[in-house]
Amino acid sequence: ISVSAFLLNRSSDLLVDSSYFIAHGTGSLDGYTYLNSKESLLNALDNGYQYIEVDLGYTSDSAVVCVHEWKRFNKMTIEGISENDSDQYSRIPSLEEFKQRKIYGKYSPMTLDEVVQIWKERPFKLVLDKFDITEDLNKFFPKEKRGEIMVEAYTEEGFEELKAAGYIPMVSTEGLNLMDCISFIWSHLFSGRGYWVVVEQRESSMRGLRLLKKLFGLKYAMYTVNSPWFYRECLGSDVELVYTDNWDLKRQINTFQDNDTY
Secondary structure (H helix, E strand, O other): OOHHHHHHHHHHHHHOOHHHEEEHHHOOEOOEOOOOEHHHHHHHHHOOOOEEEEEEEEOOOOOEEEOOOHHHHHHHHOOOOOOOOHHHHHOOOOHHHHHHOOEOOOEOEOEHHHHHHHHHHOOOEEEEEOOOOHHHHOOOOOHHHHHHOEEEEOOHHHHHHHHHHOOEEEEEOOOOOHHHHHHHHHHHOOOOOOOEEEEEOOHHHHHHHHHHHHHHOOEEEEEOOOOHHHHHHHEOOOEOEEEEOOEEOOOOEEOOOOOOOO
16 A cells, blocks of 8 residues: 555544544533533533533532533523623523523533433533533542543643542643643643643744643644544644544534634
8 A cells, every 4th residue: 555545544544533622511412512412412422522521600609501601601592692692692591491491492501410411311421611620520429430531631730639539631732832832731740740821822832832742742622623634644643632622523513614614
């Protein structure tokens, strides 16, 4: 087999290899993103995803539910709401109200309890975001199962607590520039190799990320990537996982648009 044929086959295999893709916010459905809904989670499983990310937050009465941010949730679940209606737009609902809402009038919001039930019935690799409160996560996951769960950590304290509790912590670099990232890694991760770091997709930072990978043996999960070109060029070498909104593993297409740019 020629080198070019080998590389072509490898690229094609990457596009259907579910070990590289995370369904972002439970994945897209019917052109919608950030749903964190029961329907989109089940759709991602049916599409072959191994990794599914769920965003978490608290209701006004401290229940842990699936939500990316409350302003976005309110906009998706209250018809005709305006950003000018600041009280309604920003208000955090109670658990009872949360359960009564419908996302875009048809999708079902989920509590973390409901996610865990699906996870038990149809096992997948659970990735948790926007929430690194170890004490509360421990109420949902027994110690023997925590090593299967990846959790984005937004603080040094959160990272250390998640690690001690048995989860797979992922250092989130959201809001950090490259030098901040280097400083954080040097201070807290140099003692161990193979740690996960969550980074934003930015072409300008790829060279720096490659250097950090080489120096520290890091593993990268990159958000949000909807580009087949990037998958072919970088998966398995520069980046171990990508968060994607709309990659159809079975059909090898972007379900929003055939976006073949970086």
